[in-house]
Amino acid sequence: MAEKWSDFTDGILNDRSDEINKKYGLNLADLLSNPGNYTDNLAAKANFEKIRDDIYGYLDQIETSIKDDREELNKNLKNCNDVTQKVSSFLADLSKKSNLPIISPANMRYNKDAVDIIYINEFNDSISSLLNKLASSSNFVLDSTDKYDDYSIGEWIFFGNHKSYDVNLLLEANTALDLDSSRNEINYLFANAEFVMGIDNQPKQASDANTGGSGSKGTDVNTVSDSHSINNAGTSKNSDKAGSNGPINPS
Template identity: 25%
Template sequence: MPNGTAPPGTMTVADQLDIIIDDIDNTISGKYPFTLRDLLENPDDYSDIPEVGKEIDKLKKDIESYFENKKAEAAEQLNKYKEDALKATRLADKLEMVVKEKANSQKKPYVTPLFFVRKEDEDEVLFVDNYDASFDQLIDELAKRSMFVVNASMPIESYKVGRWVFVGENKNRAIYVFFPLNPVGLFDVAKDQITLALDGIKLDLESGAAEEEK
């Protein structure tokens, strides 16, 4: 499923997680009998390391420190994120009024469902980060050609991600407001994913070692 807040080509969370893993490996280089990446991708290669569980616990502490430092360094980026997120929210509020007005003028239903399931890969999506008068005509034309209009906007923290889908008989067309990624939120997601993976690897390796000792 495509990223609903950023245009195609924008670096995904998975891409950024990949970069973070490499950065952690650079930070801990030579400290452990494994790299984080290799441990995550080939854990069975380290089943013979004595007390591998303790090594993983030490690694987790280093990873915790890594993310604490990164979050402290991201203060300026966080301020920029808040500015951009507020700008995106204001744009979403503006577009919501325009889209609703155009849908009403074209006598097309404007709905805000709890969920909206569709094949997003087949939609034609326009990503926007500003508004000018030309959008009035565009939105009016989209509403005119649609059967109904779906407000698929969603909240993120105290902000709003603006998304509207103009549902047609053969093709859906959508307008998405570009919304920035929270740099600190990304660190939290990355830390949780890496820690969870390491906990699972530790459990598997220690269980395997216990079985061999029987």
């Protein structure tokens, strides 16, 4: 069922599917992927909130088992934020000196396949030289910096006449990052199922209480797993399948 959600989320749902089937006589994956089939299923509606609480509780269990990953993610996010600020300041000065427009439009369509991606995780003389070189051959820069909680994850696309380059802050693959992504996916899956099934309960959110305030809110955070870039929904930019590993069983 991983084609409907990320591999990490698939592992979480698989871990709880047998227990939920035993308790409620329901197929968890089918309930979330085909909620329209359960609009007249009284047992599914009556136990929906219990099933959701079961999954959210399991997410919290996993969170308590990955404290080192959470600390590492927060450290990486802080570094990304610091480097983003330095690059942003450098580009702002460069823009004034060279009259190079830096824009942050609400939306923009362009051929992403024609853009070469450069990942960075520090700012030094070599990076500043690179940015100067890219700016000298560019017509404008698209600032596509994203947010992950209170952290900025920088991305700047240099558009030239013949070649364009995307400079990205690199956020390395991490189990805590995968878990945050799964929280978002699972929140959506349950909210969608609740709506389709016509359940009137107020939608609940998977708790971020144990995450140290690092729930994923960005839409395109760049990570690397097996030399591929994956966004924070767990899907690979460079391949058709997710690059994350399965979840850690906290038991």
